[in-house]
Amino acid sequence: MLSHSSIRRWAWVHKWSSLVCTVFMLLLCLTGLPLIFHHEIGDWLDDHIATPEIAHQGPMASMDAVLAAAKARQPGMVPLYMYREEDEPLQWVVRLAKTTMADSGFKHVVVDARTAQVLGEPPSEQGFMYVMFKLHVDLFAGLPGMLFLGLMGFLLVIAIISGVVLYAPFMRKLPFGEVRHERGEKLKRLDIHNLLGIVTLSWFFVVGATGVINAWSDLLVKYWQFDQMSQMIAPYKNLPPPRHFASLQESLDVAQKTEPEMQLGFIAFPGTAYTSKHHYGIFMRGDTPLTKRLFKPVLVDAQHATLTDSRPLPWYLVALLVSQPLHFGDYGGTTLKWIWAVLDILSIIVLWTGLKLWWRKRHQYVPDVNTRILLREAY
Amino acid sequence: MQAKTLQQIFLWPTVIAVLSCIGLIAALLYDDVRELVSDTAVALPILIAGYHYWLKPAAQRKSGSVIKKKYREQNATR
Numbered sequence: 001m002l003s004h005s006s007i008r009r010w011a012w013v014h015k016w017s018s019l020v021c022t023v024f025m026l027l028l029c030l031t032g033l034p035l036i037f038h039h040e041i042g043d044w045l046d047d048h049i050a051t052p053e054i055a056h057q058g059p060m061a062s063m064d065a066v067l068a069a070a071k072a073r074q075p076g077m078v079p080l081y082m083y084r085e086e087d088e089p090l091q092w093v094v095r096l097a098k099t100t101m102a103d104s105g106f107k108h109v110v111v112d113a114r115t116a117q118v119l120g121e122p123p124s125e126q127g128f129m130y131v132m133f134k135l136h137v138d139l140f141a142g143l144p145g146m147l148f149l150g151l152m153g154f155l156l157v158i159a160i161i162s163g164v165v166l167y168a169p170f171m172r173k174l175p176f177g178e179v180r181h182e183r184g185e186k187l188k189r190l191d192i193h194n195l196l197g198i199v200t201l202s203w204f205f206v207v208g209a210t211g212v213i214n215a216w217s218d219l220l221v222k223y224w225q226f227d228q229m230s231q232m233i234a235p236y237k238n239l240p241p242p243r244h245f246a247s248l249q250e251s252l253d254v255a256q257k258t259e260p261e262m263q264l265g266f267i268a269f270p271g272t273a274y275t276s277k278h279h280y281g282i283f284m285r286g287d288t289p290l291t292k293r294l295f296k297p298v299l300v301d302a303q304h305a306t307l308t309d310s311r312p313l314p315w316y317l318v319a320l321l322v323s324q325p326l327h328f329g330d331y332g333g334t335t336l337k338w339i340w341a342v343l344d345i346l347s348i349i350v351l352w353t354g355l356k357l358w359w360r361k362r363h364q365y366v367p368d369v370n371t372r373i374l375l376r377e378a379y
Numbered sequence: 380m381q382a383k384t385l386q387q388i389f390l391w392p393t394v395i396a397v398l399s400c401i402g403l404i405a406a407l408l409y410d411d412v413r414e415l416v417s418d419t420a421v422a423l424p425i426l427i428a429g430y431h432y433w434l435k436p437a438a439q440r441k442s443g444s445v446i447k448k449k450y451r452e453q454n455a456t457r
Contacts (some may be wrong), residue, residue: 014419032404098441112432164392167388167389167392168388168389171383171388172382172383172388173381173383176388176390176391176392177391177427177431177435179431179432180433181436192432195428195431195432196428198392198395199392199395199423201395201396201424202395202396202397202399202400202403202405202424203399203421203424206400206403211435214424250421250447258414287405289408290407290408309412316420322407325407326403326407331406331407332406332414332417332418333414333418335418336406336414336418336421337421339418339421339425342422342425343421343425345422345427346424346425
């Protein structure tokens with residue numbers, strides 16, 4: 001058992017790590033709740049663009065045609081990325097902006113992969129879900145906001161660990177899971193905090209820790225640029241950016257030939273964060289539940305449609321990509337999403353009861369002497 | 380109730396933590412029938428919390444004044 005002085009130290013750690021992050025964690029849990037169902041809510045709000053049912057035989061449209069259709073819809077804008085939503089394999093979404101370095105002012109054009117017809121433009125950077133997303137990711141403050149929330153997440157992880165340590169002295173004389181319903185609001189609140197805190201331990205820890213990793217995602221990609229991209233594109237170092245671009249379809253064929261076992265994940269256009277000024281960054285992926293998240297970049301010279309280099313992702317980006325589903329809870333079916341939502345609500349209760357326990361501690365009357373001593377010290 | 384050892388205190392929490400971790404990772408690796416198993420493992424904390432918050436106290440109320448008995452027990456051991 002812990003000595004009294006070490007309980008006091010752990011209690012200090014638990015109190016301050018929680019107090020500093022609780023308000024932000026409540027915000028993250030509340031905004032995260034609708035984000036779990038962003039797909040369903042998108043359908044419900046009619047933001048979702050359906051694929052028309054047409055009789056289509058023969059090959060898919062050329063990707064050059066798909067790209068041209070999107071560009072024609074948003075003249076004066078440059079394409080940044082091209083990707084597919086998992087539940088709409090017959091649609092290409094093209095993200096465009098005024099420049100390749102823009103971090104706002106995006107437009108999205110959805111194009112039918114079979115016919116290269118524009119199907120519509122989902123709303124960008126507006127609406128309820130966008131506000132939830134921004135509050136959750138960076139508090140509308142860009143990279144500093146992201147890193148700040150990452151720091152709060154780190155404090156949460158410390159609060160969870162110290163909470164587990166403090167669980168022991170509180171539970172010394174209580175059977176597991178006991179909630180003392182009849183012995184006053186405060187003890188009941190404490191028991192609920194302890195019970196929910198300890199059973200959601202793994203989930204809250206995993207979601208918290210993967211959230212912290214995600215907060216670093218922009219910096220990890222920047223580091224990858226510096227670490228690996230610079231080596232891959234060394235021969236292009238002092239060349240001016242290309243003026244004429246080779247066929248996208250041809251470039252994709254080159255990438256497919258390089259990785260015949262994989263399929264196309266997404267395309268990063270020259271000048272964006274995931275590639276260089278001279279290359280189409282063509283990201284191939286596998287097709288098992290795990291490997292479909294692990295991309296392999298193939299850099300294709302955007303002027304000549306020739307292969308420049310292709311390397312597997314370094315461990316830190318693998319860690320990032322594997323941690324993402326564990327944070328989002330989007331990797332199972334609908335059942336898993338509902339479980340995620342309930343666990344999220346349980347975490348809100350843990351945060352709320354913890355905050356209230358701290359707030360009320362001075363007026364507390366605890367009938368049990370042993371518990372009273374420990375309560376005094378623990379928060 | 381006698382003071383519990385660390386092992387006794389952390390037995391159930393460890394079991395739950397390990398099972399829900401396995402569930403979280405298994406759901407990432409498989410997306411077939413095993414999904415049901417992993418979903419259950421991830422949902423385990425909810426089931427256990429629900430049992431201890433609602434079902435157990437209700438059962439105890441039914442089976443007489445367990446709480447009074449517990450008071451007596453506690454006072455006896457002190």
